[in-house]
Amino acid sequence: MTTLPNPLLNGFHPDPSVVKVGEEWFLATSSFEYLPGIPIHRSRDFETWELIGHVATRPGQLGVENVPTGGGAWAPTIRHHDGVFHLVITDAMGRGMLHFTAADAAGPWSDGDVILTHDGAGSVFGIDPDIVWDDAGTAYVTFSGLVLDGALNPNEPTHLGIQQVKVDLDTHRALEEPRSLWSGTGLMFPEAPHLYQIDGRWYLVIAEGGTERGHTISIARGDAPEGPFEGAPGNPLVSARSTPRPVQNTGHGDLVLGPDGQWLCVLLGVRPRSGTRAFSALGRETFVTPVSWSDGWPAIAPVELNPRPGTRIDIAFDAPLDDEWVAVRRLPSDVASIEDGRLVLAADGSTLADPRPVFVGRRQEHLSNEVTVRVDVSAGTGGLAVRYDERFHVGLEVGGGRIVARAAIGGLLQEWVHPFSGDEVDLHIVSRRPAGGGGLVSTSDVFHLAATVAGERIELAQVDGRFLSSEVTESFTGRVIGLYAIEGHISASSWVAEGNDE
Structure with missing residues (x-):
């Protein structure tokens, strides 16, 4: 048994390897x-x-x-x-x-x-x-x-x-x-x-x-x-x-001496949800479990779930982007810059369906999660999206006199449209447990796609979260939530992410 937090690293962090140097x-x-x-x-x-x-x-x-x-x-x-x-x-x-x-x-x-x-x-x-x-x-x-x-x-x-x-x-x-x-x-x-x-x-x-x-x-x-x-x-x-354990797919381990000389194994695993525990929204994460020795052989304990408390990340874009920000097949500095307290993205003709989109984001770390971003689209079109890859992404796009909630699922596309004539808008991507309906819960979570317009929060769509899980996408990665631009340039003045694993 371990009292260490599990996951050790939340969100898309697979294939862990660890080394001890000094203390x-x-x-x-x-x-x-x-x-x-x-x-x-x-x-x-x-x-x-x-x-x-x-x-x-x-x-x-x-x-x-x-x-x-x-x-x-x-x-x-x-x-x-x-x-x-x-x-x-x-x-x-x-x-x-x-x-x-x-x-x-x-x-x-x-x-x-x-x-x-x-x-x-x-x-x-x-x-x-x-x-x-x-x-x-x-x-x-x-x-x-x-x-x-x-x-x-x-x-x-x-x-x-x-x-x-x-x-x-x-x-x-x-x-x-x-x-x-x-x-x-x-x-x-x-x-x-x-x-x-x-x-x-x-x-x-x-x-x-x-x-x-x-x-x-x-x-x-x-x-x-x-x-x-x-x-x-x-x-x-x-x-x-073939077990009921809440952490599945456990493997790919590396041994190390931990605190107080206790042998540990860091390894990957997933936290699937749904009635049959079929869908892992966050992909493969890093876990840890104790190792004991007997007669020259190690024994590795089953991985136990011990989630960390919820977190809140509030970013004002008044400093360079930290190392948690990533981009797709290029560096964040290639697609985004900090200018006058804003995160600015300039479109280059690509979209989220392209291999190298103008997209910069952060890993989703919690099973229940909400990201709110204030964006200015007065000079372009873009928005906020959660991405698995080119064929699987869900988000909100603003420009051309409208807000579009969009779900791209393996070649299928669905959109929900709301008129919008302003320059700045708050966009919200929320993932929550599905509401109980008395039957078998058949998904990991539900995306709620919303925008706050003139002080009123408007929910444009709800999207089944299973479609952005590692099992459906067959992805080695996980959910990354970020801003993107497809025309002109857009900017963001704030980013708030809150989540927990309840």
């Missing part, structure tokens, strides 16, 4: 097509986590500008060796397998070197890389041999299992052909390997079963980083499948 912990998560990329959080008590920066803050560090939806920054591993922070990650369908370094986890980080095959012909082919050093200082990169050829069939995946290479970190070239290590109990998609030397033995932690309801963690051990490895007798050690 501090540093945690990295995936960011996919969003920039800045690969957020780094720091804690001094494993309870309060501060976003201190990102790995990818400059053009070119991640090649996400043209990656397909769902590509980009996949599954980092963060480690500390000889006074230097190291992070390895796959830029899926982008630059390939990358190695970053920094003297300070807050950055700046290096430009990122591609980890090359032994013949130097290209990137080592795989995802979810891990990095570790043996006692002699040899670097090992262990990874999942998933073949990303653009034609992946989940029913017939091309997968080479968990593989490993020794790497020369001066040349970033593998010193050998990949070799197979251990690929779990036979479930699909063995991935997310992490390798540790603990009490003289080597432990290999992997995820398997896919990152959906069948997600698990399994562990093996051996006498050398190259194996051979034997699986733990109780594998899989973590799984919420």
Whole structure:
């Protein structure tokens, strides 16, 4: 049992990796097509986590500008060796397998070197890389041999299992052909390997079963980083499948010594809602659970839900945007600026249906949530939207003498229109539990799309929240709420976000 908050990081923060350096912990998560990329959080008590920066803050560090939806920054591993922070990650369908370094986890980080095959012909082919050093200082990169050829069939995946290479970190070239290590109990998609030397033995932690309801963690051990490895007798050690637990999809874990020397496992999970707990509105979040040891084997406790109190964020745009703001396939500074106490966005011909919209937003962190933004549309058209990707977004758009509430759901489009002739308007996107009707609740939440016009709050539409869940969109990310412009320029003078997990 843990008294730590769960989720440890609310909202879209999947694939966590953590390292302890001195009396501090540093945690990295995936960011996919969003920039800045690969957020780094720091804690001094494993309870309060501060976003201190990102790995990818400059053009070119991640090649996400043209990656397909769902590509980009996949599954980092963060480690500390000889006074230097190291992070390895796959830029899926982008630059390939990358190695970053920094003297300070807050950055700046290096430009990122591609980890090359032994013949130097290209990137080592795989995802979810891990990095570790043996006692002699040899670097090992262990990874999942998933073949990303653009034609992946989940029913017939091309997968080479968990593989490993020794790497020369001066040349970033593998010193050998990949070799197979251990690929779990036979479930699909063995991935997310992490390798540790603990009490003289080597432990290999992997995820398997896919990152959906069948997600698990399994562990093996051996006498050398190259194996051979034997699986733990109780594998899989973590799984919420076929259970009533409020946190599902638990897997993709990383072990670390926590406060007071307690072993912990940080891992991803989702908080599904509805009568059959079918829809996870916020996507994959970061959780934590205790680890105990017996006879040289770890046991990982089931993940318990312990949500944090509600929060309120009130932004006046009188200072530069903080690191919580992200944009799609480009940096926030490419699409937005602070001018005279306003957040200003200038349209470039794109819309929310395009891969690179003029959009800047923040992750939705709570299951019940309300965002209110005061926007000026006197010189353009735009609005406020909650986004999963190009095909799934819900929002409010103002311009051309009207306010439009819009739901774009996988190619289907519905609009609700209200006349508006002014310059400034308050826009509201609210997500709440559905009202009880005596029957089976068949959704995660309901969006209420509203605007305050001449002092009167007008609700334009209600939209079923299940359509912006990770299960419906099949997204690796989560909800991001932000401002966008499609014509001229718009500006915002205030942003208020309030939420809780009741």
